[in-house]
Amino acid sequence: MTLDETDRAILRALAQNADQSTSRLGQKLGLSQPATWRRIKRLQEAGVIAGRRLMLDSASLGFGVTVFLGVKLATKGRVSLEDFERAIGAIPEVQTVEHVLGLYDYRVRVIARDLADFERVLRRRIMTLPGVGDVEANVLLSEERLSGPLEQ
Amino acid sequence: MTLDETDRAILRALAQNADQSTSRLGQKLGLSQPATWRRIKRLQEAGVIAGRRLMLDSASLGFGVTVFLGVKLATKGRVSLEDFERAIGAIPEVQTVEHVLGLYDYRVRVIARDLADFERVLRRRIMTLPGVGDVEANVLLSEERLSGPLEQ
DNA sequence: CTTGAAAAGAACTGCCT
DNA sequence: AGGCAGTTCTTTTCAAG
Numbered sequence: 001m002t003l004d005e006t007d008r009a010i011l012r013a014l015a016q017n018a019d020q021s022t023s024r025l026g027q028k029l030g031l032s033q034p035a036t037w038r039r040i041k042r043l044q045e046a047g048v049i050a051g052r053r054l055m056l057d058s059a060s061l062g063f064g065v066t067v068f069l070g071v072k073l074a075t076k077g078r079v080s081l082e083d084f085e086r087a088i089g090a091i092p093e094v095q096t097v098e099h100v101l102g103l104y105d106y107r108v109r110v111i112a113r114d115l116a117d118f119e120r121v122l123r124r125r126i127m128t129l130p131g132v133g134d135v136e137a138n139v140l141l142s143e144e145r146l147s148g149p150l151e152q
Numbered sequence: 153m154t155l156d157e158t159d160r161a162i163l164r165a166l167a168q169n170a171d172q173s174t175s176r177l178g179q180k181l182g183l184s185q186p187a188t189w190r191r192i193k194r195l196q197e198a199g200v201i202a203g204r205r206l207m208l209d210s211a212s213l214g215f216g217v218t219v220f221l222g223v224k225l226a227t228k229g230r231v232s233l234e235d236f237e238r239a240i241g242a243i244p245e246v247q248t249v250e251h252v253l254g255l256y257d258y259r260v261r262v263i264a265r266d267l268a269d270f271e272r273v274l275r276r277r278i279m280t281l282p283g284v285g286d287v288e289a290n291v292l293l294s295e296e297r298l299s300g301p302l303e304q
Numbered sequence: 305c306t307t308g309a310a311a312a313g314a315a316c317t318g319c320c321t
Numbered sequence: 322a323g324g325c326a327g328t329t330c331t332t333t334t335c336a337a338g
Contacts, residue, residue, distance in 0.1 A: 031323080136254070144248065307336105311334080
């Protein structure tokens with residue numbers, strides 16, 4: 001799909017604030033409300049805008065610890081990949097499972113109430129999964145999300 | 153803040169679909185439209201709902217490659233941390249910068265048009281940053297985001 | 305908590321340039 | 322592609338039980 005400068009300006013504005021009305025957005029860009037709305041709808045139908053996701057504050061819900069795991073599988077048959085994905089996806093504390101190429105096979109984002117709670121999840125639920133080999137852990141200190149080149 | 157079962161049901165529903173109206177959501181939960189609206193507003197004011205974020209499809213915008221970097225700094229003074237964060241945050245291809253505790257100091261999510269483009273970013277922009285030591289890379293194959301325990 | 309109503313605003317449609 | 326006008330839906334506030 002081809003994006004002109006106006007489309008990029010719309011994506012840039014919506015990336016900063018996804019909760020603004022089409023009329024307000026149009027005013028900023030010197031566009032009418034229906035024109036703005038039609039462009040957004042076109043971007044949605046083209047799949048460029050995949051949707052809007054709710055951002056939950058894990059800390060205010062009592063989950064103070066976020067840990068990134070690098071997981072290497074011991075046995076990597078096709079079956080074991082799917083078994084592992086199904087099993088780790090069933091753990092409530094697991095937020096994202098990323099299948100990756102490199103030193104590790106999977107990157108997993110886990111949240112827990114505190115470090116003691118995380119140790120429980122790691123020992124009782126993750127280390128016992130089928131096919132798990134080496135596991136590396138990184139505790140999140142701070143995180144910054146940037147606009148990226150997508151809207152530029 | 154204290155959440156009852158209805159609050160959790162609202163979070164669960166909105167996590168699945170952030171674009172549904174308060175009246176439709178209320179119907180599912182057996183709640184009136186104003187009651188649903190008041191609960192959502194209360195969750196927003198309490199900071200539990202941090203906002204809504206636009207999801208952009210990087211592939212449809214020509215960015216077919218996502219790479220996770222683990223970065224170890226060579227020198228870790230307070231100044232060098234801030235210098236590094238400022239410098240890597242200024243690279244357009246960098247989407248998230250996470251300061252972590254463990255084998256690496258930072259986890260960085262980078263997108264690029266293809267692997268050749270990623271190599272350019274890695275060699276020209278990232279490896280040349282101040283204080284960068286070891287760098288480990290994992291190429292994303294597939295990704296799954298789960299609802300997690302936040303809404304349960 | 306509920307229902308009902310009313311006002312404001314946002315989204316959507318059709319027509320025209 | 323864009324604007325204008327009108328319709329429909331949602332959000333928001335209010336009154337009352």
